[in-house]
Amino acid sequence: MQCAQCLGNTRNWGQITDVQEIASAASIDSVILTDGFFPVTGMSAEAAPAQRLSVAIVEDDDDTRAWIAGSVSANPELRLVAQYAGGEDAIAGMAKVVPEVLLVDLGLPDISGLEVIRFVAANYPDCDVLVFSTFGDDEHVLPALEAGARGFLLKGALTRDITHDIHALSHGGSPLSPVIARQVLKRLRPEPSPATDEGADGDAGKGPLTPREIEILHMIARGFSYTETAGLLGISAQTVHTHLKRIYRKLAVHSKTEAVFEADRRQLI
Numbered sequence: 404m405q406c407a408q409c410l411g412n413t414r415n416w417g418q419i420t421d422v423q424e425i426a427s428a429a430s431i432d433s434v435i436l437t438d439g440f441f442p443v444t445g446m447s448a449e450a451a452p453a454q455r456l457s458v459a460i461v462e463d464d465d466d467t468r469a470w471i472a473g474s475v476s477a478n479p480e481l482r483l484v485a486q487y488a489g490g491e492d493a494i495a496g497m498a499k500v501v502p503e504v505l506l507v508d509l510g511l512p513d514i515s516g517l518e519v520i521r522f523v524a525a526n527y528p529d530c531d532v533l534v535f536s537t538f539g540d541d542e543h544v545l546p547a548l549e550a551g552a553r554g555f556l557l558k559g560a561l562t563r564d565i566t567h568d569i570h571a572l573s574h575g576g577s578p579l580s581p582v583i584a585r586q587v588l589k590r591l592r593p594e595p596s597p598a599t600d601e602g603a604d605g606d607a608g609k610g611p612l613t614p615r616e617i618e619i620l621h622m623i624a625r626g627f628s629y630t631e632t633a634g635l636l637g638i639s640a641q642t643v644h645t646h647l648k649r650i651y652r653k654l655a656v657h658s659k660t661e662a663v664f665e666a667d668r669r670q671l672i
Contacts, residue, residue, distance in 0.1 A: 459485040459502035461493040478566045490514040509536040524551025554578040588664045624663045
């Protein structure tokens with residue numbers, strides 16, 4: 404066994420050489436070795452807080468992986484159980500520990516992140532996959548979602564801590580960066596002809612969006628929830644919901660994702 408790197412507090416281990424002893428001494432859930440990932444078994448219930456969401460990371464960039472690991476580890480409701488720098492290690496590691504949420508980069512050095520997503524979707528359907536990548540084009544976004552990813556975030560486009568999106572995913576949501584949402588909508592809805600477009604702007608928008616409605620759309624486009632938007636604007640969540648209903652009618656849309664897309668198309672935000 405080569406040198407071990409523990410997720411948790413560091414200390415002088417003295418003569419402790421057994422993986423189980425190391426984990427118990429550090430009060431952690433797992434140990435990462437240079438050879439791969441080894442989950443620790445047989446630990447007492449007091450060693451890990453209950454009800455914490457388990458998260459694993461597949462990311463080849465050291466700085467990005469460290470940043471995500473730091474955010475996850477700092478959140479008391481999350482538990483980092485594994486980190487992988489390559490797709491093949493991640494696939495092998497899933498046989499040892501299956502996280503509830505798996506963050507995957509698409510541009511891995513050995514195999515494509517798409518292969519990891521397909522493998523997880525086929526073998527561990529209860530594991531939610533969240534893509535975190537620099538690739539936001541059609542060749543990557545749609546194949547990733549079709550392969551089984553339940554969310555897609557662009558690197559450099561996050562406006563808040565990624566742990567918010569991890570929680571949203573675990574509660575049944577599908578976090579998408581606004582640019583990614585537009586990519587998906589463009590494929591689902593063809594661009595209207597000039598004549599149809601002109602009619603839509605005239606008929607659907609019986610009145611222009613108010614400054615408050617545009618402000619709320621800006622917040623929604625940045626990924627804030629109704630409650631977060633209400634808190635930042637000093638209004639109630641119900642008021643935000645009422646404004647959104649009016650926005651939907653004016654833009655002739657049926658969801659906040661479509662509203663963001665349509666407002667962007669009209670250059671309102």
